[in-house]
Amino acid sequence: MKAFVFPGQGSQYCGMAEDIFQQYPEARNLMERANEILGYSITDIMFNGSEEVLRETRYTQPAIFLHSICAATLLSNTDVAMTAGHSLGEYTALCFAGAMCFEDALRVVSKRGELMQNAGTLNPGTMAAIIGMSNEALEDLLAETRASGVVQAANFNSPGQIVISGEIGAVRKAVELAPSMGARMAKELVVSGAFHSPLMKPAEEELKASLDEITINNSRIPVCMNVVAQPITMADEIRKNLVLQLTSSVRWAQSVEAMIAGGITSFIEIGPQKVLQGLVKRIDRSVTISGIDNANQVAQCLATKQEQ
Incomplete structure (x- = not known):
């Protein structure tokens, strides 16, 4: 069985999705519609914007969502049994699975990006990658550093690759202590806020309000959601988990x-x-994994589908 998975913040690059825009009218229509909904040209930022502008959370999130959902829409006839997305990518997964329409998903993603950027300004924080520690050892590390401030595991990315998030002093203390507690590497990341930590709490209430304004349906295929790490299809659970995701x-x-x-x-x-x-690949080498980023890869996938 096959699953589509969708990336989150940090995967953006200058020129993203431009060839898809140029070669596929269906994708071009979606992108032009996105410009209308957002009230500015997100495609201009994606195709021609500087890395600095594209890194701004308020632009990064709709840009990645748009790139991913346009490619997925072109491949909508592919037999997909399940889907998931990493943080922001969860909204793309839910849109692909029919839990929310394109227009609503884009509006909420745009609002989420603004709220997270504002929360990062209101409650300054940072994040760090901790490499080579078990989940249990990481909990010991966090227990040692919490006297310095708020800090928690933000992303359990793969075995031995965990990202922590929180107040600057606490995160830097964890980075300092990590090697002596078994980490192979600990490095602070260049981010605009302490995502997936309690420092995002100011964004939570407004995000909930935005989600309450849109229709969320039961998904047509299961979406394995970040907060619970379980396949979900029911609309009420989807709504609840999206709110919790900001600080979890x-x-x-x-x-x-x-x-x-x-x-x-x-x-x-x-x-x-x-x-x-x-x-x-690092989680389980027994499965196959591939990717579709550009127009050539879309074309190859469509050609393979026609041959089957």
Whole structure:
């Protein structure tokens, strides 16, 4: 069985999806519609914007969502049994699975990006990658550093690759202590806020209000959601988990393991870059993993589908 997975923030790049826009009218229509909905040209930022502008969370999130959902829409006839997305990518997964329409998903993603950027300004924080520690050892590390401030595991990306998030002093203390407690590497990341930590709390209420304004349906295929690492189809659970996701850990490794336990043997990352392909390989080498980022890869996938 096959699953589509969708990347999150950090996978953006200058020129993203431009060739898809040029070669596929269906995708071009979606992107032009997105410009109308947002009230500015997100495609201009994607195709011609500087790295600095594209890194701004308020632009990054709709850009990655748009790239991913356009590619996925072109491949909508592919036999997909389950889907998931990493943080922001969860909205793309839900849109692909029919839990929310394109227009609503884009509006909420745009609002989410603004809210997270504002929360990062209101409650300054940072994140760090901790490499080579078990989940248990990481909990010991966090217990040692919490006297310095708020800090928690933000992303369980793959075995031995965990990202922590929180107040600057606490995160830097964890980075300092990590090597002596078994980490192979600990490095602070260049981010605009402490995502997936309690420092995102100011964004939570407004995000909930935005979600309450849109229709969320039961999904047509299961979406393995970040917060619970379980396949979900019911609308009320989807809505609840999207709100919790802002301040909760992204349980990506556990989600992939749950999908494999549910029968998934092939993963296809849809969207910019190859981040999730690398993570899935590290989680379980027995499954196949590939990616579709550009127009050539879309064409190859469509050609293969026609031959079957």
